Amino acid sequence: MQQVDERIDAWIRGVATPGMAYVHFDGTKVIIERYAGLADIPTQRPVDARTSFHGFSVTKTLTSLVVVQLAQAGRVDLDAPVRAYLPTMPYAGDISVRHLLTHTGGLPNPLPLEWVHSPADDGSFDSDGFFAAVFSKHAKVRSAPGERFAYSNLGYVLLGQLIERVTGSSFKDVIRHAVLRPAGITERELGFTWPADNMHATGYLRAPSFSPSCCRSSSTPDATWACARAVGAASSPSY
CATH class of the missing domain: 3.40.710.10 (DD-peptidase/beta-lactamase superfamily)
Incomplete structure (x- = not known):
C-alpha cells in the first residue's frame, strides 16, 4: 500500500499527470482505492470518487x-x-x-x-x-x-x-x-x-x-x- 501511495505521489509531483484515480481489485473485492491530484487545474477541483x-x-x-x-x-x-x-x-x-x-x-x-x-x-x-x-x-x-x-x-x-x-x-x-x-x-x-x-476530468496533453x-x-x-x-x-x- 505504501509503495502505491509513494508511486502515485511521485507521478503527481513530477507533473507526469495533474491527477489520477487508482482502483485495484481481484475477483472478490477492491484491494486498493486511491485518488490524487486535480481533475481540473484552473478551478483546482480535486480528483475524487465522483470523478469520471x-x-x-x-x-x-x-x-x-x-x-x-x-x-x-x-x-x-x-x-x-x-x-x-x-x-x-x-x-x-x-x-x-x-x-x-x-x-x-x-x-x-x-x-x-x-x-x-x-x-x-x-x-x-x-x-x-x-x-x-x-x-x-x-x-x-x-x-x-x-x-x-x-x-x-x-x-x-x-x-x-x-x-x-x-x-x-x-x-x-x-x-x-x-x-x-x-x-x-x-x-x-x-x-x-x-x-x-460536471465531475468529468479535464484532459491535458503535452502533445497535439x-x-x-x-x-x-x-x-x-x-x-x-x-x-x-x-x-x-x-x-x-x-x-
Missing part, C-alpha cells in the same frame, strides 16, 4: 466483445474478409475480421486523428465523412495481413462500422443493448453521455490533441466493477 474519465482505448474491449458475440450468433465469420461486410473498405488484400481484432491487418495508425468534438456537437458531427477522409489519406497498409502485430485505431473504427452494418443499429445503441444493460451498468458508471454533475475513445467511465469502485462485468458477465444478446 474518458475510456480511451480500453473501450476497444467492448467493441471486440460485440464482434465476438455476433460471431457466436452466426452473424459474423471472424475469418471472413472484412470486405464481405464492408464492400467499400479502402484497404486491399485478404484482411479478415480476426486480423482487425488482433491488430494484425497491417493497417496504418495515423496520430493524431483529431476528431475531438464537444458533446453538444455530437449529433451533427459527420463521423462517416470524417473517417472516409482519413481512410483516403492513409490508404496504404504497413504490412501484409497476418504478417505482424501493428496497433491500429483505424482497424477498430472499421470494426465499429462492421457492427453497425451487420446489426442495422448505431454503435452506441449496440453497446448499450449488448454489453452495458445486460451487465447492469448504468450510464453514470460507463457510458456515452457527458455527466450532468488526439481522440478520446467512445466511452466515459467513473472512477468509483462500483464503476470499476462495472467495467469488469461488461467484459466478464455480458451474455450474448439476441441480435
